[in-house]
Amino acid sequence: MRPAFAVGLVFAGCCSNVIFLELLVRTHPGCGNIVTFAQFLFIAVEGFLFEADLGRKQPAIPIRYYATMVTMFFTVSVVNNYALNLNIAMPLHMIFRSGSLIANMILGIVILKKRYSIFKYTSIALVSVGIFICTFMSAKQVTSKSSSNENDGFQAFVWWLLGIGALTFALLMSARMGIFQETLYKQFGKHSKEALFYNHALPLPGFIFLASDIYDHAVLFNKSELYQVPVVGVALPIMWFYLLMNVITQSVCIRGVFILTTECTSLTVTLVVTLRKFLSLIFSILYFQNPFTRWHWLGTWFVFIGTLMYTEVPDATMMPTGLPRADDPTMCPGSPTSPDPCPTRERE
Template identity: 80%
Template sequence: MHSALAVGLVFAGCCSNVVFLELLSRKFPGCGNIVTFAQFLFIAVEGFIFHADFGRRKRAVPIRYYIIMVTMFFTVSVVNNYALNLNISMPLHMIFRSGSLIANMVLGIIILKKRYSISKYLSIALVSVGIFICTLMSAQQVASHQPSPEEDGFAVFLWWLIGIAALTFALIVSARMGIFQETLYKEYGKHPKEALFYNHALPLPGFLLLAPDIYYHAVMFTQSEPYHVPVIGIQMPILWFYLLMNVITHYPLNSFYFTSLAAHI
């Protein structure tokens, strides 16, 4: 019962998270950096208060390993969100990221020398076919897109290819991060809450490199039309509301990822 409830909540959170992300990206396709920053900041603050006990709790895993993991996690998060600015549609973005199963299996075979059952190979093959079909249909849609006078049709398609390459790169790095985290859990024990906190807190200084873009979109969000939030009865710019809801629904997804990885080791 508890497992079913957890899966249901994560599924609902995932759907809600994607809805609010699409609402943001429709208005500002290049808003990935501010979305990523807000997600990281929220989880870092929550972890600093409730897990790290305002910095008083001692780490179970040496900080040098978290720095390696954080580099990969930060890269994956930024690249995934920025891909929406490269002519990648939201459905393709969602489906392509499900290819993490494929990347995990391939790297597991190469790095950890794992072997899987025939049924798992078959399942991965079916997922791969589905992703390929979706990508092919998206390519045809981009190729048939009628560019506006200021757009170059070839450039639009080229940016789409770069977006696909970015998503592929993020998949591989994400799978490698999972393997690295798995080895850490085996050596130092399972500490998913600690990993969740440090993976989001340590990268925060890196967003200084993206500060101009984040500030620009913050100004644009503030200038969006006002929205009356139901239940609590306050009014705020609608894009800030979308961002807030995206951040809130993003938290259980990341928490579930780190916890489920620990549970399967």
């Protein structure tokens, strides 16, 4: 019963979260920071009340280690936010972030001196080809949609390249963060809920540097049209309603994946979240009319087939120091950075 309930939470929470995120960024593409701040604040307050016991509970892992992890976590979140404002469409954002497997393997080879099976290399090759196809076709769309002015077209393409660079940097930084987290868990044990709380609470002071941007978007949100919230009958600006629902659905998504990782195998979790991603992608394309060609679909299939292949067969050459586990429910570079705010390391 609990696994079925968890799957329901994952699909309801994560899919809904992507919808409200896209509603937000389509109206204000640069609103990522205020969305991230709201999500971090919500999870931090909840964790302070129920996990940290109002600050009375001492962390199992020393704070100095969390500080290092949080610096990387905060950087990944902010960089991914800005990528959405650099001519990066939401479908490409979702597909490109599936390249976390590639980043994890590269850093695993370079830093941890890992070696993998041919099956693993084949699956990563499929993911790489799929991302390349989608990225290449998106580059063509960026230049074709620009105006007849060559300077405007070149400028749009440069901003798109910067967005791809930002996503690539965030992927590598996220993989490095996973390796660091893995070493901490080996030393101090696995404390999922604690890590989830500190990963969201400690970065909050960093939003001071983004205060002006957050304030500007709060003003824009206040100016949006009023929306009558069903059931409660309260009217509030529609952008605040979208933000509230984004935060709530993210929390539902996180809880769903957390339950799933405690009740099911890593493969089951990966299958559920991969299917969730695919359904979210289809909905984004059909409902929001995001441009998606047959080449994009081909690349998407390569990405998801490669991802499933990677998790299907265990690799003995990775044990016991393999890549961050697929059932790790603590690293959630959630926020707009992760259209999948599920707290699972392998996912995004």
